[in-house]
Amino acid sequence: xxxxxxxxxxxxxxxxxxxxxxxxxxxxxxxxxxxxxxxxxxxxxxxxxxxxxxxxxxxxxxxxxxxxxxxxxxxxxxxxxxxxx
Numbered sequence: 308x309x310x311x312x313x314x315x316x317x318x319x320x321x322x323x324x325x326x327x328x329x330x331x332x333x334x335x336x337x338x339x340x341x342x343x344x345x346x347x348x349x350x351x352x353x354x355x356x357x358x359x360x361x362x363x364x365x366x367x368x369x370x371x372x373x374x375x376x377x378x379x380x381x382x383x384x385x386x387x388x389x390x391x392x
Contacts, residue, residue, distance in 0.1 A: 312337075 314322070325336045365371065 322333065322336050322340070325331065326333060329336075331339075363371075369377065
């Protein structure tokens, strides 16, 4: 099959480098790269990643979206205690 491809500059550079290193034609390098990439895509599907929730058991009234603020307040309390000693 004859077709026209537009290659990104970094891909073209890698193809030229491979052609020079291995003494291969453009056709051979491109076909080998496509075969390799398509073979990877044909492999068994990846296992699905899942996240299992964990109950943190925070006390009522603690806003989980403001945990940094809570940490800052606790740090300020500790600083105040150490200064008053």
